[in-house]
Amino acid sequence: MGFVILIHADKCSGCQMCEVACSLKHMKECNPERSRIRMIKTEQNGQYDFIPSTCMQCETAMCELVCPMKAISQNTQNGARMIDETRCIGCSSCSYACPFGACFVDRKIGKSIVCTQCDGDPTCVKVCPSGALEYVSSDQVNVALKRAAAKRLVDAAALVTSTANPASC
Amino acid sequence: MPLEWLYFIDGQLLEIVFYLFGIGLGIRCLAFLVNIFKSQIFPDQEFRWKKAGKILYLFAVSFLPYHRGLVKQPVYTILRYIFHACLFIIPVWYSGHLNMLMDTRLGWYWEPISDNYIETATLFVIGMGCLFIARRIVFPRIRKQSSLKDIFFVLITILPFITGYWYVNETLDHISLFKNYMWYLHVFSGEVMMAMAVFLFIRTKLDTSRCVGCSSCTIACPTGTLEAKETESKRVFLYSHYQCICCGACVSTCPETAAILKHEISIPLFFSFFRKKKINEIKINRCEGCREMYAPDPQIEKIKTILCTKAIIPPETMGYCSRCKKLLSSHMRLPDPI
Numbered sequence: 001m002g003f004v005i006l007i008h009a010d011k012c013s014g015c016q017m018c019e020v021a022c023s024l025k026h027m028k029e030c031n032p033e034r035s036r037i038r039m040i041k042t043e044q045n046g047q048y049d050f051i052p053s054t055c056m057q058c059e060t061a062m063c064e065l066v067c068p069m070k071a072i073s074q075n076t077q078n079g080a081r082m083i084d085e086t087r088c089i090g091c092s093s094c095s096y097a098c099p100f101g102a103c104f105v106d107r108k109i110g111k112s113i114v115c116t117q118c119d120g121d122p123t124c125v126k127v128c129p130s131g132a133l134e135y136v137s138s139d140q141v142n143v144a145l146k147r148a149a150a151k152r153l154v155d156a157a158a159l160v161t162s163t164a165n166p167a168s169c
Numbered sequence: 170m171p172l173e174w175l176y177f178i179d180g181q182l183l184e185i186v187f188y189l190f191g192i193g194l195g196i197r198c199l200a201f202l203v204n205i206f207k208s209q210i211f212p213d214q215e216f217r218w219k220k221a222g223k224i225l226y227l228f229a230v231s232f233l234p235y236h237r238g239l240v241k242q243p244v245y246t247i248l249r250y251i252f253h254a255c256l257f258i259i260p261v262w263y264s265g266h267l268n269m270l271m272d273t274r275l276g277w278y279w280e281p282i283s284d285n286y287i288e289t290a291t292l293f294v295i296g297m298g299c300l301f302i303a304r305r306i307v308f309p310r311i312r313k314q315s316s317l318k319d320i321f322f323v324l325i326t327i328l329p330f331i332t333g334y335w336y337v338n339e340t341l342d343h344i345s346l347f348k349n350y351m352w353y354l355h356v357f358s359g360e361v362m363m364a365m366a367v368f369l370f371i372r373t374k375l376d377t378s379r380c381v382g383c384s385s386c387t388i389a390c391p392t393g394t395l396e397a398k399e400t401e402s403k404r405v406f407l408y409s410h411y412q413c414i415c416c417g418a419c420v421s422t423c424p425e426t427a428a429i430l431k432h433e434i435s436i437p438l439f440f441s442f443f444r445k446k447k448i449n450e451i452k453i454n455r456c457e458g459c460r461e462m463y464a465p466d467p468q469i470e471k472i473k474t475i476l477c478t479k480a481i482i483p484p485e486t487m488g489y490c491s492r493c494k495k496l497l498s499s500h501m502r503l504p505d506p507i
Binding site: 038040042051053060062065066068069089090091092093095096097098099100101102104110 | 383384385388389422424425464468469471472475476479481484486487489490491492493494495496498
């Protein structure tokens with residue numbers, strides 16, 4: 001019974017509030033480089049795309065398997081990954097193994113940090129102004145995506161009927 | 170043996186060695202303090218008193234070598250402490266030495282420790298010395314890392330104690346050669362040991378066959394002695410023996426048990442006060458997407474091996490840096506060049 005932060009990349013406006021809020025809450029410092037959720041910006045044909053990226057809470061977590069100190073474990077309540085700071089030595093093995101680049105060694109404290117979903121109440125989800133982040137239970141992920149896709153279809157249909165013009169096909 | 174040599178050994182040579190010992194150790198303390206002061210471990214905003222307090226703490230704790238190793242090897246570490254403490258306590262508080270000290274022009278004297286305790290401590294030192302030598306010969310992993318030099322300096326250290334014990338208890342006096350010369354043997358072996366102590370360093374060494382280049386040791390080092398610098402596809406590990414407090418943090422942190430603390434006698438090392446020496450070099454892979462330096466090659470190989478043993482195929486994104494991985498996984502596209 002786990003929860004994930006579901007990302008709707010098409011809604012992300014690139015404001016980086018998630019990065020600010022996350023770094024402020026955990027590292028007591030407004031510094032996007034020390035945030036556990038990152039907003040990646042890409043450009044294609046003159047159009048910018050913004051994608052938030054964070055820990056995907058994998059079932060077979062590679063970070064957990066390669067840690068030489070067995071410092072990474074799963075929170076039993078919400079299924080989020082946890083890193084034991086007293087055991088972590090900052091070797092970056094988890095960072096190299098993670099396929100999403102979600103886990104990284106913070107330069108200031110010399111230990112690895114990862115999204116822990118803020119004990120069941122993620123701050124980034126609360127501050128996101130465009131609703132690109134949603135906190136859902138993992139068995140509801142598919143439902144949430146289908147709901148969003150259905151809404152897009154409904155909106156597109158409404159747009160077509162409101163500008164209905166037999167000549168504009 | 171000509172008489173002038175004997176008079177020299179327990180006369181002028183003794184004075185020369187004491188000066189060498191005092192000045193040598195003074196220079197080492199000074200070099201240590203200067204290096205710590207210059208190191209980058211203190212944030213600039215800290216108050217001077219806090220900085221001075223930290224330096225004093227590090228200086229004091231350098232007399233307890235390998236204290237971070239207490240958790241992993243408690244018995245060996247404690248025995249080493251008692252051994253080193255006795256090395257200092259026995260000559261300074263022995264009644265025979267104090268009687269002689271009182272007769273010199275310094276005229277110093279303090280209350281000695283009773284002879285029984287001194288004798289027990291001396292036997293302990295000799296026994297521990299033999300145990301340390303035996304440990305280097307018996308255990309195969311330690312034998313691989315040891316050389317004759319390591320056994321040699323332990324022998325030099327316990328020889329004054331052996332000869333002193335034999336002299337006081339007249340153990341070998343039935344042999345006339347020893348009866349006449351045991352005193353000079355004792356004094357000379359003590360002089361050799363004191364001269365050696367000035368040039369004896371404990372240094373961190375990285376086993377190049379085991380080190381994967383993760384640089385956890387550089388993160389754990391409290392004095393900034395062990396550093397990792399990245400230049401042109403290589404990570405270079407630098408170490409400065411004068412900044413090291415021999416706490417053993419690097420040794421107990423290393424996940425590959427590649428870091429060890431070793432004794433080394435070297436006169437050139439004594440005179441290199443500020444230069445850092447390179448103790449290992451690791452190849453760094455470049456990210457396949459953005460060509461920035463990314464991860465040490467041996468560490469990536471080790472991660473791949475671990476995943477393969479758990480029957481997991483290593484992800485194709487392993488060769489990319491964190492930034493490229495984020496984009497590849499969510500958008501199937503590489504980021505723009507920086």
